[in-house]
Amino acid sequence: MSDDPSNLEFQPRAKGSVMGFPAHEGRPGALGEVHARPHPLIEKPRVLVQLAFMTEGGSGVDHAVLSELSRRLGIAAPDRQARHHAMKWGKGSLRWERHTEFSTYLWEGPLSESGRSHEDTPFGNGFSPPGTVISGIRLEIRKWTPTSERLIAAFDPTSLCYSLVERGNAAIVTDFRQDGDGMTRILVLDRGLTPARTGALSQRLIDIETYRTLAMLGLPLALTLSGRARRIEDRLAQTTLEMKVAETRDSQTLLADLTELAAELEADAASSLYRFGASRAYD
Structure with missing residues (x-):
């Protein structure tokens, strides 16, 4: 081995080590967790529908639901030990995540330029819920136009929450009320966010509403x-x-x-x- 310091940078590292030191056996899992929930890249207009279920029946019920959905699509079911899984569904995609006492099913799909949704969610006939619903969210992302601004009038003014975020490039509107389907509606008006920032904002809003409800249990x-x-x-x-x-x-x-x-x-x-x-x- 050469003693030339310039060669140190190219010396092979032992597997499972950090700068040649043994790594803790739990380190790969700890490092990988930060990448377990990547922000989706979302192009507007878009609609996101998430249902959170209390999994009183255990993880086996969740796996049975996912297996049935996978069978209908003709794809392999996720591993029984999986904590998250994604699949294409209609014109959008479905993402499932398992948590300690609940699981979430998030469908993301397109909205037409006119603002009408082309929803083909998996939550219609044939969907067997893995438990009771604790949170239901419908989040719409639309371009910020005079037409889309008029949608704010549909929210309850007595509990209206209107927030400017991303240095004024987006507005978040909700009234924390539930619509006829029992869904909490959130409207995002976007005037220039990148797909990455739109995805990060959407995930954060959905997490806030989901955990707000769970905390109130x-x-x-x-x-x-x-x-x-x-x-x-x-x-x-x-x-x-x-x-x-x-x-x-x-x-x-x-x-x-x-x-x-x-x-x-x-x-x-x-x-x-x-x-x-x-x-x-x-x-």
Whole structure:
């Protein structure tokens, strides 16, 4: 081997190493994860329809749905261990992703220049949902014209959200309401974004709406536990008062009451741990 420093740059590196040092066995997966969800390149006008399903039945149900969709297209089904998969569907494409407690099916297709959609989504007759729907989004991307601006009037003015992004090159419009199909509508008016920036913006908007809904799953539980916590506090205050002012009850009875309150509190904390943890993660 030559000692010439100029040759160092061309020395072969050992497989699974970094600058000659052994690499951690989990490094390839960690590095590859950042590329697992590449932004799509989206040409306008375009429509994106995403449904997010809670996968109470496990990943096997998801795989069965994907296998049926693949069979209808005459293509191979994804591997059972796959966490994401894409396929052509009609004039657009379908992308599936599996998460911890839910999965998403995102169809992207064309809008005509007149603004009418040529939807051929997989969500029609013959589609078997893998679980209950937690989020449904219809996102339209249109050129920013006087005609497309008039579409804003269809949104509820009492909850209208209108935001300029990308240095004023795009506007995002939604009212967080659901249409007749139960879909949350989002309109993007574009006056010059590249396909890459359009794809990145669309994916970000869909993620925000999906995770916003998932994060709110903890609210009903929080309201229920709030009432229970108040009742426990009242009972604890009463028990403490009895311990101070008079010996109207024997110590064993008071200890039993305190133990019961502690058990109730611990049970509520344990039952809410996952849901509240998930809400924090989705936030």
